[in-house]
Amino acid sequence: MIxxxxxxxxxxxxxxxxxxxxxxxxxxxxxKKHGIEFMVATGRARLEALPALEEAGIDCAMITLNGAQVxxxxxxxxxxxxxxxxxxxxxxxxxxxxxxxxxVSTNQGIFSEHQEKRIENxxxxxxxxxxxxxxKVAIAMASAHLALLNINYIQDIHKxxxxxxxxxxxxxxxxxxxxxxxxxxxxxxxKLNDLIVTSSAQNNIEINHRNAQKxxxxxQVAKDRGIHAKEVMTIGDNFNDVSMLQWAGVSFAMGNAEIxxxxxxxxxTSTNLENGVGEAILRAIREEL
Numbered sequence: 001m002i003x004x005x006x007x008x009x010x011x012x013x014x015x016x017x018x019x020x021x022x023x024x025x026x027x028x029x030x031x032k033k034h035g036i037e038f039m040v041a042t043g044r045a046r047l048e049a050l051p052a053l054e055e056a057g058i059d060c061a062m063i064t065l066n067g068a069q070v071x072x073x074x075x076x077x078x079x080x081x082x083x084x085x086x087x088x089x090x091x092x093x094x095x096x097x098x099x100x101x102x103x104v105s106t107n108q109g110i111f112s113e114h115q116e117k118r119i120e121n122x123x124x125x126x127x128x129x130x131x132x133x134x135x136k137v138a139i140a141m142a143s144a145h146l147a148l149l150n151i152n153y154i155q156d157i158h159k160x161x162x163x164x165x166x167x168x169x170x171x172x173x174x175x176x177x178x179x180x181x182x183x184x185x186x187x188x189x190x191k192l193n194d195l196i197v198t199s200s201a202q203n204n205i206e207i208n209h210r211n212a213q214k215x216x217x218x219x220q221v222a223k224d225r226g227i228h229a230k231e232v233m234t235i236g237d238n239f240n241d242v243s244m245l246q247w248a249g250v251s252f253a254m255g256n257a258e259i260x261x262x263x264x265x266x267x268x269t270s271t272n273l274e275n276g277v278g279e280a281i282l283r284a285i286r287e288e289l
Contacts (some may be wrong), residue, residue, distance in 0.1 A: 001288050002036055002250055003227045005281060006063065006218045008236040009042040009049060010200060012254050013277050020056040027278030028058060034285055039063065039221070041214045043172075043200045043240050045105050046071055047150050065105050066198060066208050066240050067217035068169040079220060080107075080169070081212035085161055087192050088168040091207055092158060098185045100173040104157050107167040111152045111160055118151070120176070171207040178202045198240035206240055215243025233289070235280055237261065237272065250289045252280040 007013045015021050028038045041063035042049050049062060062071045070079035083091075088104070095102045101117040103110055112118050160166055175181040182205045186197045189207055196210045214236075222232050230249030234241070237254040238261060245251040245264045253265035254276045262268055269283070270276035283289070 001231070002233045002284055003231040004218075004222055004225065005031060005036060005038045005233045005235070005284075006041040006214070006221075006244060006248075007038070007234070007277055008214075008238070008241050009040055009044060009052070011237040011256060011272050012235055012241075013040065014052060014272060016273055018052060020052055020058065021275050021278070023275035024278040025056050025058065027275075027281040030285065031281050036285075037061075037225075038281075041067070041218060041234070041236075041241075041244055043170075043206055045069075045110055045170075046075070048110070061221065063214060063217040063221070065170040066206055066212055067214045067243075068105070068208055068212035070217050070221060078224075079217065080167070081209045081216075082107075083168040083171070083207070083209050084194060085168065087194055088161055088171065089158060090192060091171050091189055091195070092161075094185060094188055095171075095173050098181060100175050100181060100185060102157075102171055102173045103151075104161070104168060105170040105172070106160075107169065108165070109150060109152050111154055111157055113154060113157055115151075115153050117174075169208075170212070173205045173207070174203055176203060198238075198242075200238045200240050213243040214241060215245075215247040218244045219247055233280075233284055235269070235277055236265075250284060252276075 013020055013024060031038055039061040040049060043066050044064060046062055046064045049064060059073055061073050068081050069077055071077055101114060103112045154160060161168060186205050189195060189197050194210055196208055198206050200206060229247060232248040233250040234244040234248040235252045236245055237257040242261060242264050251265040252267045252269045253262040254269060255271035269280040
């Protein structure tokens with residue numbers, strides 16, 4: 001029987017409105033009744049992830065920034081895996097050379113140089129995942145969503161990184177042109193030995209230290225709790241979830257997951273618009289997976 005569940009957020013736990021459905025909330029509460037701990041494992045920073053969790057009344061430990069940071073329920077940081085500054089600067093130079101918009105997550109918040117490009121890229125992501133919406137509506141949704149997030153807009157991120165008290169945790173690059181532009185850039189970045197490149201959508205690449213992976217973080221959390229891999233369940237939809245889907249004894253890919261990602265999971269559940277996380281949790285309890 002499982003003792004720990006780690007779920008991705010975007011495209012997994014969150015629905016089309018970037019919220020957690022009542023069915024998913026009920027299933028998480030049912031898991032708690034059975035003595036099963038629930039936590040999220042997300043590419044988001046903690047402050048980006050908190051609003052949806054707080055709205056749903058879910059108080060849990062969190063793996064954030066793809067495993068670069070792990071927090072307990074109280075918000076205390078218990079694990080960090082940052083990017084070396086020399087490597088971070090090389091990544092930013094490469095992204096600039098390829099005209100790829102980027103954001104940098106640090107120990108002191110998330111930083112961007114271009115507010116307009118952030119809205120444009122997030123709107124493109126919304127329009128892709130919800131094709132029934134007009135682009136105008138997607139822009140409005142993106143603006144409203146991003147207004148809730150604590151993003152710091154500055155002129156020069158390179159100067160920020162040079163500060164002694166700044167630690168780079170994740171760099172995320174966006175391009176409306178998707179893999180056509182991001183693919184070649186990823187290959188160049190992967191030549192830097194201490195980095196790993198994953199993705200949570202067709203329009204982005206996520207760069208972390210090689211030790212900052214969801215699978216590594218979930219394994220560390222389980223070890224700290226005396227839980228074996230066979231007693232852990234993970235749920236995800238994209239390539240930044242693969243490491244934890246591979247490691248866990250029970251793993252579910254979402255119905256909306258990338259085809260290749262489904263190959264790494266033992267089971268497939270419904271989509272994030274159909275309460276797939278709740279369905280997977282209740283199935284695991286019912287069938288004692």
